[in-house]
Amino acid sequence: MVSSRIPQLREELRGRGSFGARAAGDAIRLAANEWPEPTPMGRYVTAEDMERVLLNRYPGPGPATELRTILAQRYGVAPDQLVFGNGSGDTLLGLFLLFGGHGRTTLVFTPTFPIHMRLATIAGGAVARENVGLPYEVTTERALAAVQRTGAHIVLFCTPNNPTGTVIDDDVILTVAERYPETLVLVDEAYGEIAGRTLLPALPDHPNLVLSKTFSKVYAAAGLRMGVLVFHPALAEPVRAAQLPTSVSVVTYAVATRLARDEESVRARIAEIRSERERVFAGLREVGGVAPFPSEANFILFRISGDPVAAYERFLDEGILLREMSAWGCPGCLRVSIGTPEENDRFLAVAARILAPTPA
Numbered sequence: 547m548v549s550s551r552i553p554q555l556r557e558e559l560r561g562r563g564s565f566g567a568r569a570a571g572d573a574i575r576l577a578a579n580e581w582p583e584p585t586p587m588g589r590y591v592t593a594e595d596m597e598r599v600l601l602n603r604y605p606g607p608g609p610a611t612e613l614r615t616i617l618a619q620r621y622g623v624a625p626d627q628l629v630f631g632n633g634s635g636d637t638l639l640g641l642f643l644l645f646g647g648h649g650r651t652t653l654v655f656t657p658t659f660p661i662h663m664r665l666a667t668i669a670g671g672a673v674a675r676e677n678v679g680l681p682y683e684v685t686t687e688r689a690l691a692a693v694q695r696t697g698a699h700i701v702l703f704c705t706p707n708n709p710t711g712t713v714i715d716d717d718v719i720l721t722v723a724e725r726y727p728e729t730l731v732l733v734d735e736a737y738g739e740i741a742g743r744t745l746l747p748a749l750p751d752h753p754n755l756v757l758s759k760t761f762s763k764v765y766a767a768a769g770l771r772m773g774v775l776v777f778h779p780a781l782a783e784p785v786r787a788a789q790l791p792t793s794v795s796v797v798t799y800a801v802a803t804r805l806a807r808d809e810e811s812v813r814a815r816i817a818e819i820r821s822e823r824e825r826v827f828a829g830l831r832e833v834g835g836v837a838p839f840p841s842e843a844n845f846i847l848f849r850i851s852g853d854p855v856a857a858y859e860r861f862l863d864e865g866i867l868l869r870e871m872s873a874w875g876c877p878g879c880l881r882v883s884i885g886t887p888e889e890n891d892r893f894l895a896v897a898a899r900i901l902a903p904t905p906a
């Protein structure tokens with residue numbers, strides 16, 4: 547018999563639900579902001595490529611060299627300014643462990659991506675929330691006052707923000723970075739390419755800025771797990787020295803390198819996401835009782851007039867998996883990821899049928 551006396555998680559980590567989206571069976575998956583079409587690995591990696599990936603050696607710097615060169619050129623930085631990890635979950639946890647942790651505070655502007663808060667907590671740090679609410683408008687005054695109030699060591703801006711799809715003005719972020727040079731200003735740009743925005747040009751003048759990027763969105767490779775942090779040279783060096791050198795696999799580097807070469811597909815995906823998003827947005831606006839929030843990402847948050855949990859279940863009954871957003875601090879809201887044109891048609895048809903209020 548297993549004793550009831552078992553090791554316990556730290557108190558602040560107990561009793562939390564797991565984060566992942568619900569198993570969806572055959573449902574159309576519009577819950578995790580992924581690229582909706584399949585990305586078979588064989589499209590990118592040939593048998594010949596595989597012969598060159600040597601599994602007997604630790605990764606070392608070699609397998610990352612070409613990826614580093616391609617991305618550094620694309621981002622307009624030196625190769626050494628990049629730090630890789632297994633998706634942003636991994637790179638951000640590493641960042642919180644190095645700059646957050648015990649006795650330190652991370653400030654976030656809610657509603658935002660809950661994983662950020664969870665990672666900061668796992669790393670042992672405190673989380674301070676500035677509740678911006680909906681519509682999500684982070685102003686300079688509000689951001690500066692929140693940093694002052696919380697004495698944050700890390701300030702996290704997510705732009706475009708998940709789940710609202712809103713971008714935060716560069717000025718807001720850069721003013722905070724300038725006013726608080728000893729605070730790490732972390733900008734999650736997971737959806738930045740879709741919005742056509744990045745703070746990369748501001749990096750040379752702001753050593754406390756760090757930008758987080760991922761292969762999970764416009765590179766269509768959420769399953770690969772490749773995340774990238776872009777640092778100012780002054781921070782990149784100590785971070786690389788403190789980090790474990792071998793966390794990313796040679797397999798991941800090999801596949802990510804091939805994906806990174808294919809910039810043409812990235813451009814095509816961005817164009818498709820933007821046009822489909824506008825179509826879904828317009829379609830949702832036509833449904834009575836539904837109020838979508840304008841988005842610059844590959845998802846749309848929308849408020850409905852009825853019960854969002856019941857609506858979520860009805861969508862699932864119709865074979866469509868969405869996100870119900872109450873737990874993220876968006877009462878009455880659902881979030882839909884932009885799918886293929888056919889999936890979006892199906893979503894809009896079901897939305898029109900089940901969300902419009904029935905006439906009295």
Ligand SMILES: Cc1ncc(COP(=O)(O)O)c(C=O)c1O
Pocket residue numbers: 578579632633634635636659704707708734736759760761762768772773
């Ligand atoms: C804001 C934001 N950052 C990061 C991620 C996850 O990125 P990764 O797959 O690289 O862990 C997501 C995924 O939905 C996200 O919304």
